[in-house]
Amino acid sequence: MSLLSVSGVSARHGLLTAVREVTCEVEEGETVALVGANGAGKSTLLRTLAGAHPASAGRIAFGGHDVTHRPAHRRTALGMVLVPEGRRLFPGLTVAENLAVAARRARPGPWDTARVYTAFPALEPLRSRDAVSLSGGEQQMTAIARGLLSNPRLLMIDEVSLGLSPAAVDTVYRAMDEISDRPTLLLVEQDLARALAVADRVICLLEGQIVLSAPSREVTREQVTSAYFGLRRAPA
């Protein structure tokens, strides 16, 4: 059985349907990249999976539990954790406090505060800094560290590299690469080359629907690009 199983999930913003009957599976241990143009529904899909946005139809199952109607904090307790777009650190709280908020509600698992600082050594000297005073890359690392502290089985990261300098993107990915026993990852990544390099599988969304889902070894950049813009429907 898959770790995450999504069947026929739709989500809307008012009258606009942002996600249309999406069906997909994510296996334990996989790294999946979610790509697509702006407005394709990537963020809404992740937010719906995490419980931050209501599903208007369909069913979401995680680790054998039907979580479709569970509130976000209970999905987090099951191990479905979202690092939201824009990092969304708590302003006015220090880096250490941001991490402590997550650690206090974490499910049991391998991650604790000490381990997070070992995995992201750049965060150690920033512990007592206000989260809003950090650079974009530092904020993203703090947000990912905060996500890991919940001890996720599935970590969803929305817009890993959006708004970061190329050097910061490298640092974030290098830090993620060095993490041992990494949770299953579902990432939204704007940079196609990067997405194909890190992921085992890519899922491409177009106008709220999946138009391509394939192992990243088996697809070319051109195939993904054409699915991305809807030039030619690749077999889903």
Next chain:
Amino acid sequence: MNAVLQGILLGGLYALLACGLSLMFGVMRIINLAHGDIAVIGAFLVWWVSARFGVPPFLALAFALPVMLAFGYLLQMTVLTRSLRAGELTPLLTTFGLAVVIQNALLLIFSPDVRSLGAQTGRLATGGWRVGDSLVVPYLGVVILGVAVAVLGGLHLVLSRTGFGREMRAVAVDPDTAALVGVPSRVVYARATALAVGTATIAGVFLAVQSTVEPASGPTQLIYAFEAVVIGGLGSLWGTLAGGLVLGVAQTVGAQIDPQLSILSGHVVFIAVLGWRSRA
């Protein structure tokens, strides 16, 4: 000199009343229009326990406080959570309605008679230290100011040092993201309201010891608390203490000039601060 001192001591009571209002606004953006009436419930509950079982008021407070904390928790879980879901202005209407309900319920149960806890507290309520010829420092005023500083300091410590306080700050700035890291905002909100109702209860008891309460006392106390919060700056606990003191001093100095100016001068200072803040 005497007026300023008495004003500072009076301000302690206003700060104590105001801190719960400030906390609820800071964490949930709820302006609780029933805050004064909740303080009055606390006072009546303590009066009732004290009269029924013949215990001194401060012992009765020890019994009443857990009851009021539970009341605050349930109030948030049942009524206020639902109102918050309906938008920002709904809690304002809800708490306004709650204030009316509380006032009438108190009237029905306790009759419109004026009550005081002053008699049961004896020398604490009436005595004072004589300093020089014209200055008397009342025991009660000093105790109230001390309790106000302790309660505000305690709240400040809870918010800045404990895990529970950290969650409250996180939920206050971003409830959606707090849910994503596993914090149920509903529960955190309920705890914040419980704390606010607890501090209102303490304030209500001191109000009844210092002067009197009746079922209709709430709205006046709400106005003083509200003015203290606004003068001190929204959402800042130490600001709320300063706001209470400023309001108290304004009232007693006003009374020095003409006894009829007492309440008015407090309002004038409030309006002046509000005008000055909105200009900046």
